[in-house]
Amino acid sequence: MAIAVYPGSFDPVTLGHMDIIERSAHMVDRLIVGVLQNNSKTPLFSVEERVKMLEDVTSYLPNVEVRSFGGLLVDFVHQCQADVIVRGLRAITDFEYELQMAQTNRVIAPDIDTIFLTTNLKYSYLSSSIVKEIAGYQGDISEFLHPVIAEKVRERLANK
Ligand code: COD
Numbered sequence: 001m002a003i004a005v006y007p008g009s010f011d012p013v014t015l016g017h018m019d020i021i022e023r024s025a026h027m028v029d030r031l032i033v034g035v036l037q038n039n040s041k042t043p044l045f046s047v048e049e050r051v052k053m054l055e056d057v058t059s060y061l062p063n064v065e066v067r068s069f070g071g072l073l074v075d076f077v078h079q080c081q082a083d084v085i086v087r088g089l090r091a092i093t094d095f096e097y098e099l100q101m102a103q104t105n106r107v108i109a110p111d112i113d114t115i116f117l118t119t120n121l122k123y124s125y126l127s128s129s130i131v132k133e134i135a136g137y138q139g140d141i142s143e144f145l146h147p148v149i150a151e152k153v154r155e156r157l158a159n160k
Pocket of ligand 1: 007008009010011014015016017020036071072073074086087088089090094100101102104105118119120123124125126127128
């Protein structure tokens with residue numbers, strides 16, 4: 001049974017992330033979306049909120065499960081009994097960071113491999129940080145997020 005983990009901060013989940021989730025879910029028996037708990041950045045949404053938001057927008061994919069994790073990614077992958085990490089690549093700027101992470105993870109856990117899916121061209125510019133910046137200036141974020149997530153971001157920033 002092929003089990004893969006798609007890890008990230010997902011603060012918040014964008015349509016770019018969702019595209020990677022949907023495409024990788026079709027390639028494996030189970031896809032576990034892993035939401036990082038101990039991020040050094042101050043997140044807009046708590047880990048519990050990010051997990052719930054991801055659950056809401058992936059509920060139509062029966063083989064996708066969302067879990068939070070802290071500590072090393074490879075330990076989480078082992079706990080999930082998975083052996084593949086899925087990551088998305090947008091541009092050359094992602095490549096160096098992703099390569100370093102994949103190679104380091106392979107040194108510390110040689111049984112785990114990382115596979116990369118290239119971004120859907122229409123989301124190649126999209127990141128959670130850009131979306132938060134636009135929303136912070138009351139810009140229109142509806143092109144970038146699932147409507148449920150866009151509403152949560154607007155609500156959160158209105159209450160800040
Ligand atoms: N199109 C396609 N892919 C995208 C898009 C898009 N528009 N936007 C983002 N992605 C991809 C990213 O490239 C990434 O692969 C993934 O989606 C998740 O993105 P983010 O930004 O939400 O998540 P990151 O990059 O902050 O996640 C970092 C981890 C949580 C994976 C990392 O910090 C980690 O593993 N932490 C645990 C500690 C650890 O093990 N450290 C050692 C690592 S060597």
